[in-house]
Amino acid sequence: MSPQDRTRFLFARQALLPGGWRHNVRLSIADGQFVRIEANSAPEPGDTRCAIALPPLSSLHSHAFQRAMAGLAESRRDPADSFWTWRRQMYALAARITPDDMRAIAAQLYLELLKSGFTQVGEFHYLHRAPDGSAYDTPAAMALALVDAAQETGIGITILPTLYRHAGFGRALAPEQKRFASTPDFIAGILETIAARHDADPRIRHGLGLHSLRAVDRESLSHMLSMVGADIPVHIHVAEQKREVTECLDYLGRRPVAWLLDEAPVDSRWCLVHATHLDEDETRRLAASGATAGLCPVTEANLGDGFFPLNAYVSQGGRFGIGTDSNCLPSAAEELRLLEYGQRLTARKRCCALPSDMLGSVGRYLYDSALEGGTRACGHAGGRIAPGTRADLCILDEAAMALPDLEQDAILDGMIFACPVVPVRDVMVAGEWVVRDGYHAGQDRIAAAFRETVRRLRS
Template identity: 45%
Template sequence: MSSLFARHACLPQGWVSNVRLHWNARGELIQVEQHAQPGAHEKQETFVLPGMTNLHSHAFQRALAGMTEMAGESKDSFWTWRELMYRYALHITPEQIQAIAAQLYSECLRHGYTSVCEFHYLHRDINGRFYARPAEMAERVIAAASQTGMGISMLPVLYSYADFGEQALRYDQRRFSTGVDEIMQLIDALEAARNDQVEIGVAPHSLRAASMAQIREVQAALPAGRPIHIHIAEQQKEVDACIAFSGRRPVELLLDSGLVDQRWCLVHATHLNKAEVQGVAASGAVAGICTTTEGNLGDGFFDLPDYIAAGGRFGVGSDSHVSQSPVEELRWLEYGQRLRLQGRNIASVAGQRKVGDFLWHAALQGGAQASGRKLGQLAVGYRADMLVLDDQHPNLAGMRSEDVLNTWIFAGNDNLVRDVYVGGSQVVQDGKHLQQPAIQAAYGACMRALRAL
């Protein structure tokens, strides 16, 4: 099939009735035919909209979800969670990371993500040595994306130091270790994987784990137009440590470098002052907000209203994968602001008062920009990444198209995604991934082995 008829399609200008979408063999939309008439035997879908980009993922952490929700003897925090995550990460094999990533990506696809930005830092083997193929772990994750049909922006992570001031990595961080030359060699090794479904960028892990000199060198060496992601200002402890080291806050320090532009995604950016909010918005970078992980780890609240008012761009990611649903990320992005500000309907602007519509379209645009790929619109030249919602579900039965996004995001917990197409190829049908039995079997075997350790 190379076309799809939608009674209602969510186009860049909003919902449009009677649209036929055409795509070519490469999975690119080549015609968006408005005011069309359905053929006598043509399959018709009711609600069709672009798939979402998951702009921040650590795929291996999917297998850790639910395993850290037990209080310790002292106060728990992001930092105590990190200790548990490190211990877990030391055991994962290349075969296991592929099985975990495939399970994750199949779940993300079923819930409406059609592409992912994979912030990948498990490079070395369990002894801290590179594999015979140094990029094997990244290659395995890309293979999982191919297996499931997920589009991917692979972001090999530069991870050189344990903390500010170029402190040596700890022994339990040995699998992450890379310098500038090594990360560029990994990127070069992955160049052959680039295609219509795969982009290769880079991710300096954080200002704790990479120096400004390294970041500058990597950005200069990276091919033009590639995405650059970084963790920034996720925890107050990180902000305090950066001030103690440099006299400046993390986002302030990064913005003062003059490096940040539209290629960048600043992941979390939870703890910003007013000047930093304005600076990130003015830079053209994307703020990568991961609400369910930030809530799970107790990070704090992103300053969404001031950022929106400044014209800032944002997208959402599932990060540690305590959730695989863009609806949940967007819902709790809004609900977090309502709790923080004790108000309602926060995420809106003068031209778009419907909160669900504003959140969905803003996250589509921000996620697409962060991916470095042509995504997020049902428009000519963009990928044919499409969701078909279940118009027979009680929440959508008889629904006007202009009310669909608000209802989908803010009413109930059922998954309303019925079918999913990536690059014009169907990967989810009637709510099930087409490769789901084989993927689940491999994941089950992987988890039995890991839990037996």
């Protein structure tokens, strides 16, 4: 009998269920799913006991390889330092990475994400080709290295092979972008390979990445969408920088989000990553579309992107999730905290994330919204502690909270606003414990491989 075939039982003094917080919750888990949830119950002999159980978050947007340059781009090298100058350093790293390097870097990141409270990562993957621009013998080699890293750590992954055609609106790829070059047929082939090898694994999902409107023309976008299923997630960078908005207006005659909503079948399976620079009409229309805004506050702050108009968006029913993007600081707590604090600094008032007509816990609203938006954007069968869903759990270390004896929403407020990181003790993915007492069984091996890889890349 395999570990997933037997029934496991866990008893939580408090658990966040779809209907809200419940006390004394007994969870039955089998075949990687929650089977039965009983609140106001009593523990039985052999039950694993814990104080606080949460459904874990998804990081809906990640470029794993960029974890290898965390903290290395914080020296001014240009008087007009910006996203565009940072990108040159990122390209220099991207030029050197092999599939083995990718696996080692991603495994370290995914381990950190698990310990931060994430159990699914949306990997927006465009580093497709060999350093000379040729295809690998297995064209999906780099994507498969990311999937291997996810399997090594136990995290769930939504791999998003990303179409990348142009250096900018109407411009051919630059030499430093030759590893990103792809066609709809090339991306479809990667998706077919991943599906053929991994569709039976409940932790591995796939979707489609469209790099951006500056990198994917109208014809390629339409062709790519016609080649993939109508039920898989579709992610795209959009309106991250004001320069991008200006260039889009000049080239396409419309702002990028407006163009996308006019010309593409944007609906609930879409994730518009960043969408930082919206006007009032775009904000209203994006909220009404059912798409998820993929917000990455730590990276957006690091790159000087700007602030998303969160309150106006959520007050019109807009959905959002969070991503760790450049992975310069993989932290669920920091993403949520900075999302709220950025709004406070802009509006010069407190408790800004809530829709305008809502009162209550900011932490609870942020967590619920990021949970739902991330699960939807990553297209996986988790995100809730409920029968029939993938059995993912984040167990908090009650002793590591800033204050003792917290109850219900005060747990989330304290976890986000009064803890440096989410105080994770244990993590379960698809019915299997991957972190116990803060320890991952492969962490020493994974860290050693990561350090050796980064030393070699930097030399």
